[in-house]
Amino acid sequence: MNNSNFNQTGGYPLTTERLQELVTGYKIFNAFGSIAGNYTIISGCELVGNTVKDGFIFIDGELLEFKSAVVTPTSTVVIVETQIIRQFENITIQKPVYTYRHATFGTAEISWLWSSFIRPFETKLIQNTFNSFTTLVNNLEKQVNDLQNKLSPIEQKLSTIAEGAEVNVQSDWSVTDILSPAYIKNKIDLSSPFLRKSVFNIGNVGSSGNVNDTKMTVSFPSVGTSNYMVLGALRGRSAFWNDDNDVFWTYGNEQSTSFEIFLREIVANTQDLKFYYVLIPL
Structure with missing residues (x-):
């Protein structure tokens, strides 16, 4: 100066x-x-x-x-x-x-x-302020990088969603077209619990005028096992229910191709019965 x-x-x-x-x-x-x-x-x-x-x-x-x-x-x-x-x-x-x-x-x-x-x-505080600012910027940069790492997988996932994709699809159990938005993947096959579903004609139980037991063999194509349970129901004629409802039944002797059904009538009436049954594996 x-x-x-x-x-x-x-x-x-x-x-x-x-x-x-x-x-x-x-x-x-x-x-x-x-x-x-x-x-x-x-x-x-x-x-x-x-x-x-x-x-x-x-x-x-x-x-x-x-x-x-x-x-x-x-x-x-x-x-x-x-x-x-x-x-x-x-x-x-x-x-x-x-x-x-x-x-x-x-x-x-x-x-x-x-x-x-x-x-x-x-002015002597400028360096400390600058150091604090640098630390803040570094921390913010790290947080931005962490956030970007978390958002990247989300962005990649969103990029796989087709433009105009359905927002609220009505799923339909009966749809079989795999390209349909309503198609349900990996559905449970409702018939899978059953080895067989069928109807067996019984007709009349016992001989006319006598109360006795009747054993019948229900035969069918092989189901590959004899380890199953029989669930069934006797169905009669609607006009003769007072004759057809006098029978009860049980089953046994399970084979892979047949089982036996045992029937007993309480009153000596003439029935015309059918046996609706399913076989469930055990």
């Missing part, structure tokens, strides 16, 4: 030019306010009660002393300029020799809302 050397011998040429050099020299300090930015509180200006104390603020490239004043929510900052007048030696008149400028609260044609002024953080 510029420098004045006063400590010399031989009679220093102290003129108004040398003094102006001093004024020019200290004006350079206004540049430091730009580090904080326009409309900033450089130092002081603490709020005590409803009063902003003395300090320094930066306005439009000029570092100004702030004089304490009572503040309100709508207070505006103004610049007050005072001329210092002194008597000159060789004339009888007085002239301004110094201009004192400071800021405070007031009203003027040019003013700035006090609420627009902020206090910057100390």
Whole structure:
């Protein structure tokens, strides 16, 4: 920076030019306010009660002393300029020799809302703030990567869904077309529990006029096993139910191609019965 050397011998040429050099020299300090930015509180200006104390603020490239004043929510900052007048030696008149400028609260044609002024953080904290920001960015990047890893399988799955796919398909058990949206895959075959379903004609039980037992053999193509259970029902003629309902039955001697049914009538009537049965493997 510029420098004045006063400590010399031989009679220093102290003129108004040398003094102006001093004024020019200290004006350079206004540049430091730009580090904080326009409309900033450089130092002081603490709020005590409803009063902003003395300090320094930066306005439009000029570092100004702030004089304490009572503040309100709508207070505006103004610049007050005072001329210092002194008597000159060789004339009888007085002239301004110094201009004192400071800021405070007031009203003027040019003013700035006090609420627009902020206090910057100390520059020595920038590194710590930067380190914290870097850590935050790294953590966010990791979270984004983790989220992307979770979303990728979902995106791949969604990409397999055809455009215009049915949202609410009505499934239908009877549909056999495997290309139909209503087709049900891996249906349970309802006939699978049964080895056989059939009807056997019994006719009359016993001989006419006598109450006795009757054994009959129910034959069929081989079901591949004799380990099964017979579930059945006797069905009579609707017009002769009072004759046909006098019979009960049981079964035995299971073979892979037949079983025996044993019937007994309670009253010696003439029946005309059919035996509806299914074979269930055990």
